Amino acid sequence: MSLVNIFDVAGSGMNAQTVRLNTTASNLANAQTASSSIDQVYRNRQPVFAQMQQQAMDQGSWGQEDGFGWEDEASGRGVQVLGIVESDSPLERRFEPDHPQADEEGYVFYPNVNPVEEMTNMISASRSFQMNVEVMNNAKQMVQRVLTLGQ
Incomplete structure (x- = not known):
């Protein structure tokens, strides 16, 4: 993996964590919304992530040597959001x-959102986003140092 690819990987991670944060915020915002019908109730949503392969990121360098001199065909080069699914709990x-x-029987339906779990997801996504920012900052500093080697 070349040093420049680190920006792609960290950027895709930041994008994924942004989707995760937005989904969590939506879940928390709708945690106490009531409905008289089971079909109209808000359902807990979670993003689904998958490993993005190098081929999908740069269209064509599959199986080529990475920046360190070894082939890295099977490793992932980022994360992609496959979609957002509703919970069936x-x-x-x-x-x-x-x-x-309330319906005819006096019952009200509430979403299957667990606020404690959602807050944990929010903290985890926030920390993951921060770590990706740190990776980008460190990579930027390394690139700047490499550029000053010839001076």
């Missing part, structure tokens, strides 16, 4: 007959 059904959105 059961929804919360509460008996609240005085609630304006």
Whole structure:
């Protein structure tokens, strides 16, 4: 892996963590939204990530030597967001007959969002984003030092 590829890897990681943070924020914002119908209830959403191969990132250097002189065909070169999926865990059904959105039986449906789990995801995504920023800063400093070697 060349030093320049580090920017691509860290950038894709930052993009993935941004999607994760936005999804978590959406889950937390809708954690207490009530509905009278099970079909209209907000469901917990989570992003799905996959390893991005070198071929997908630079279209054509698959199997070539990396910057250190060895071939690196199978290693990933970043992360991509495959999509966002809804959780199929059961929804919360509460008996609240005085609630304006209660159904005929007096039940209100709430999302299957666990705020503690979402806050943990938010902290983890934030720290991962920060680590990718640090990787980019360190790589930038290394490139700057390499450029000054010839002076």
